[in-house]
Structure formats: structure tokens, C-alpha cells
Amino acid sequence: MTAVAQAILPNEALWEMDRAHSLHPWTNFGPFEDKGSLVITKGQGCYLWDASGRRYLDAVGGMWCTNVGLGRKDMAQAIADQAERLAYANYFVDVTNDPAARLAAKIAELAPGDLNRVHFTTGGSTAVDTAVRMVSFYHRAKGNPTKTGIVAREASYHGSTYLTQSVGKRNGDRIDEFDYKSEGIWHLASPNCYRRPSHMTEEQFCDDLVAEFEALIAREGADRIGGFIAEPIQASGGIVIPPKDYLRRMWQVCQKHDILFIADEVVTAFGRLGHWFASLDEFGVQPDIITSAKGLTSGYVPLGALIFSDRIWDVMAKGGHRWFTSGLTYSGHPVACAAGLKNIEIIESEGLLEHTRKVGDYFQSRMGELSALPLVGDVRGRKLMLCVESVANRETKAVLPDEANESKRISDICEDMGLLVRPLGHLNVMSPPLVITESEIDFAAEVLEKAIRRVTDDLVREGYRIG
Structure with missing residues (x-):
């Protein structure tokens, strides 16, 4: 079928093709089979x-x-130019490409503190998946082989890989037909001020949430907990704005117990709240790791980026004998990275x-x-x-x-x-x-x-x- 013929297919034909052949993310089978898309x-x-x-x-x-915004000729041209110049290149081990190198440097420039290292993935789920695995790698490299567990929150969403859906716990995501990893993963209460106990002030609610984290560490042992992951604002879990100082206090608990603080900024990074990253500028927290995707390319091309500190790099790289065996065929994809560079340029130039x-x-x-x-x-x-x-x-x-x-x-x-x-x-x-x-x-x-x-x-x- 020619491109022209594809373009003029009627709505009914496209609707039926999709209904007959597609399995969408989060398909609800009854309504889909009845009403389609x-x-x-x-x-x-x-x-x-x-x-x-x-x-x-x-x-x-x-x-x-x-x-x-969609339909931008400048974005389309940057993507087309890169596809013509270099559509794909291996990014594994000791090979890079021009857009990937420049985008990594640009992200490091924008990221807070010493978050100067970037690992490219294909999206938010794979960025978070890698971050959770990095927690284990980092602590084992430090000589703490049991410090690999992850603490997350109720009503959180961190992705849809097997590992990230196990770490997240959004209402409705846990279904009987799937299995989930539970060992080494703990969930704290969601910091939903609207749904806090009626007898509590916001300050008391914050105290209670922090105390719950400290009690978990005391019960399970700091030697078993390697990372805490939090969306600055829980997005798909209900646009949950945490109590004042909650994130900073949770970060302080992490600092006390050598627990890596992972800010899941897949939604909040690259402008959603008016900052490149929300953790420090909006909530006063310097994470050890930030995960990002979505606004990194404004959806034009799939791309994720895990951004982590020089301190983590130094521990993982010490001795020079370890392999970080995590990556994807499309990691550092030159076309996706070119889209990311142009996207950041637009955000900057248009204010x-x-x-x-x-x-x-x-x-x-x-x-x-x-x-x-x-x-x-x-x-x-x-x-x-x-x-x-x-x-x-x-x-x-x-x-x-x-x-x-x-x-x-x-x-x-x-x-x-x-x-x-x-x-x-x-x-x-x-x-x-x-x-x-x-x-x-x-x-x-x-x-x-x-x-x-x-x-x-x-x-x-x-x-x-x-x-």
C-alpha cells in the first residue's frame, strides 16, 4: 500500500484495523472490543x-x-537530518556518537549538583529499571552485599517493566494475572495530604510519614535498604503534592543511613513545573539519581536518561575491573539524542x-x-x-x-x-x-x-x- 493510500484511509477502516489487531498498553478488553479506539x-x-x-x-x-508542542518543523528537521547523516550506531562498551556525547554533556550541565553522569535508555520504565539495579551495583561495589532493597510508596508509578511495576504500587496496576517481585521491596504510605487522617494537621502528617520510614529502617535494618525512590509529585498516582518539607526530610533520613535517593522525574523534568528538574529547584532535595524521559524529547522520539552522581560513578568504577552489564540496543540512539538536543534548545530559546x-x-x-x-x-x-x-x-x-x-x-x-x-x-x-x-x-x-x-x-x- 502506498503512502498516499495510507493517508486517505477512512476513519472506519483505521478503527477496524486497530480493533482487530492491536493490544494497547492497559487495554480494558470489554470496552476496547466494543468501542475500539x-x-x-x-x-x-x-x-x-x-x-x-x-x-x-x-x-x-x-x-x-x-x-x-506537536507538529514542529524544527524538531522534524533535526530528526530527519540526523537520520540521514547517521540513523543508528552501536553505543555499547567503548563506542559513542556525536549527538549522544553532546546530549550527555548538556544534561549534566542542567542537572543539579554533581549529577554529571548519564546512562541513556529507551524511556522512563527502562531508566527506573536501571536505577534500581544501579543501587544494588553501587552498594555491592562498596562492600555492602545485602544493601540492595528498595523503598517506594503506595500509589506510586515507576514504569511497566517487571521490576519497575513491582517497585511501583499504583491503585489498579496490581492484577491477579501478573506476578510481581516482592522480596527486597517495601512500600510506605502515600504523602497525599487530601487523604490524610482527619485528626492530623499537615505538619503532623509529615511527621508521621517520616517516622514510618525511620521505623521501617529500624525494623528491616539499614544494611538491607539501598535506595528510596520517589516522584517529586506522584503523577499517575493522583497528582499527589507532598507535605511541606516531606521530601527534604526523607532525603535527610536517606543521607543518615547511606540510602541512595532516586528522584523519579520522568514526568516533572524538562519543564513540567517550570524547571529543568524539580527535585532541587522546587523541593530543595539534591538526589543521588534522577530518572527522566517524556519531556526530554517532548515525545517526538523515545528516549530516557538516568542521571547520577560522580560519587556513584567513582564507587562503581573503582579498581577498573567491573562491568556494568545493563543497556539496550537503542541506548544512545543518535536520532533520539538529536531530538533531545533540539528539544532542549527550543525550551531555552523560547523561554x-x-x-x-x-x-x-x-x-x-x-x-x-x-x-x-x-x-x-x-x-x-x-x-x-x-x-x-x-x-x-x-x-x-x-x-x-x-x-x-x-x-x-x-x-x-x-x-x-x-x-x-x-x-x-x-x-x-x-x-x-x-x-x-x-x-x-x-x-x-x-x-x-x-x-x-x-x-x-x-x-x-x-x-x-x-x-
């Missing part, structure tokens, strides 16, 4: 078009990743970090107005990373039964009106491109309000008690 064929800036020609404002930003800080405040303000609606329990987030949590009762924070399916119904109505938001449990999540404007934010807020009001009315007619 929304077929997207074009993207420009913050907008997507489906195969029928309908336009949508993508308030989800793809999967938290289309930071500089997108400053724009995000400014427009992010407006985004928070406009979406915050939805708090007045009876179905809305909480609107939370920071800059261009927000969610709206639906509840049946604002006072008790009780949620509706799962069969109410309110977040999906809200997102379906938004889609009908030209807006894409992401339903997750009882949440509707948004992470728009950094190039979004105030007028586009106004549109998103107005559509989302109409959708929530309509779903609220429908739920009441169906006999659900709201408020």
Missing part, C-alpha cells in the same frame, strides 16, 4: 485531529510528554520554563474555580500538572462506587466538546504542553466545568447522592 492522525501545538477531521485541545499532553511558571499559575487559578462544584472534592497540582478529584461527599471525602464511572463519563463529554482529559480512577488529570496559552486554558476550564455539571445531574437522576 479514537484514531488520531495529526498534531499541531496543543491540538490533535482524529481521522474524521475533528480537532481536540489535548490537555493531557500525550502522556505527560508533548512539552514543546518555555519562564512561560510555564507564568501560565502555570493561571492554569492553577482557573482550574481551582472548579472546587465550587458539588462533585469536586479537590483540585490539586502545581503549574502544568493538575487533577480534579470527584467525591460523593465533600465533607467526608467519600468517593462514588466504581460503577458510577464518573471520571470516564466526564472525559467522554469533554471529548465530545473538543477537549481531551485523562480519567484515572476518580480523577481527571491534565498535563498540557508547555506552550499552552491562557485562552486555551480558559477553553479547557469552561468545557471541564460543563462536563462535570452534566455528569453530576446525570448521577443525581440515577439515584446517586452528591454532596
Whole structure:
């Protein structure tokens, strides 16, 4: 079939091809076999078009990743030029390439503190997978062979490899049909201030969370715990903003017990909160390791980067006799690294970090107005990373039964009106491109309000008690 013929296939044909042959990530088999997928064929800036020609404002930003916006000729040209010059090169052992070397140096320049070393992967999951393995390598190289365990949190998401899905523990991800690694992995409570015990202040809640970590170390032994991993803001786990000073205090506990602090910045890095990296600039924490992906190339080409300290490198490399046997065929891919370099150049030259800080405040303000609606329990987030949590009762924070399916119904109505938001449990999540404007934010807020009001009315007619 020619490229022209592919381009003019009708929506129905593409829909049926996909329904008949595709297994999507997180496929829900019943709805998929019944309704199939929304077929997207074009993207420009913050907008997507489906195969029928309908336009949508993508308030989800793809999967938290289309930071500089879609359809950019400068990005496409940089990718095309690199593909023509050098489409692929082996990156293993002692071979590198021009874009990979330059991107590693640029990332080291932007990263906080002594995080001057970069290991390229294919995405966030593989970056986190490698980080968890690096914890074991590092401590064994130091002569601590049992100090290999990892501490994570409830409601966390760290990827979908076998290891990273075992480390993460987001509601709904653990299913009976899959097995998960449990030995050497511990989970602490999620730092969700909205869901904290009703008798606790935020400060008391923070104290309790830190004490839980210290109690775990005392119980299991610091000689068994090698790393603590945390998203600065838990993304897919519900846009969880931790209590003030929580991350810094958890980092201090790690420092005390020689536990590596891994900041999972797959979502928050490269501009989402108005910084290159959020850990230090937003939360005052100097991690030992940062994992990143998504905004590194704004989704144009798959690429992940694990960024780690000179201190870790020195320990692993001491003596010169060890092999770090972790990597992927597409590690340091020249086309992906060229895309990363161009993406960073655009963020710098167009002032997108400053724009995000400014427009992010407006985004928070406009979406915050939805708090007045009876179905809305909480609107939370920071800059261009927000969610709206639906509840049946604002006072008790009780949620509706799962069969109410309110977040999906809200997102379906938004889609009908030209807006894409992401339903997750009882949440509707948004992470728009950094190039979004105030007028586009106004549109998103107005559509989302109409959708929530309509779903609220429908739920009441169906006999659900709201408020």
C-alpha cells in the first residue's frame, strides 16, 4: 500500500484495523472490543485531529510528554537530518556518537549538583529499571552485599517493566494475572495530604510519614535498604503534592543511613513545573539519581536518561575491573539524542520554563474555580500538572462506587466538546504542553466545568447522592 493510500484511509477502516489487531498498553478488553479506539492522525501545538477531521485541545499532553508542542518543523528537521547523516550506531562498551556525547554533556550541565553522569535508555520504565539495579551495583561495589532493597510508596508509578511495576504500587496496576517481585521491596504510605487522617494537621502528617520510614529502617535494618525512590509529585498516582518539607526530610533520613535517593522525574523534568528538574529547584532535595524521559524529547522520539552522581560513578568504577552489564540496543540512539538536543534548545530559546511558571499559575487559578462544584472534592497540582478529584461527599471525602464511572463519563463529554482529559480512577488529570496559552486554558476550564455539571445531574437522576 502506498503512502498516499495510507493517508486517505477512512476513519472506519483505521478503527477496524486497530480493533482487530492491536493490544494497547492497559487495554480494558470489554470496552476496547466494543468501542475500539479514537484514531488520531495529526498534531499541531496543543491540538490533535482524529481521522474524521475533528480537532481536540489535548490537555493531557500525550502522556505527560508533548512539552514543546506537536507538529514542529524544527524538531522534524533535526530528526530527519540526523537520520540521514547517521540513523543508528552501536553505543555499547567503548563506542559513542556525536549527538549522544553532546546530549550527555548538556544534561549534566542542567542537572543539579554533581549529577554529571548519564546512562541513556529507551524511556522512563527502562531508566527506573536501571536505577534500581544501579543501587544494588553501587552498594555491592562498596562492600555492602545485602544493601540492595528498595523503598517506594503506595500509589506510586515507576514504569511497566517487571521490576519497575513491582517497585511501583499504583491503585489498579496490581492484577491477579501478573506476578510481581516482592522480596527486597517495601512500600510506605502515600504523602497525599487530601487523604490524610482527619485528626492530623499537615505538619503532623509529615511527621508521621517520616517516622514510618525511620521505623521501617529500624525494623528491616539499614544494611538491607539501598535506595528510596520517589516522584517529586506522584503523577499517575493522583497528582499527589507532598507535605511541606516531606521530601527534604526523607532525603535527610536517606543521607543518615547511606540510602541512595532516586528522584523519579520522568514526568516533572524538562519543564513540567517550570524547571529543568524539580527535585532541587522546587523541593530543595539534591538526589543521588534522577530518572527522566517524556519531556526530554517532548515525545517526538523515545528516549530516557538516568542521571547520577560522580560519587556513584567513582564507587562503581573503582579498581577498573567491573562491568556494568545493563543497556539496550537503542541506548544512545543518535536520532533520539538529536531530538533531545533540539528539544532542549527550543525550551531555552523560547523561554518555555519562564512561560510555564507564568501560565502555570493561571492554569492553577482557573482550574481551582472548579472546587465550587458539588462533585469536586479537590483540585490539586502545581503549574502544568493538575487533577480534579470527584467525591460523593465533600465533607467526608467519600468517593462514588466504581460503577458510577464518573471520571470516564466526564472525559467522554469533554471529548465530545473538543477537549481531551485523562480519567484515572476518580480523577481527571491534565498535563498540557508547555506552550499552552491562557485562552486555551480558559477553553479547557469552561468545557471541564460543563462536563462535570452534566455528569453530576446525570448521577443525581440515577439515584446517586452528591454532596
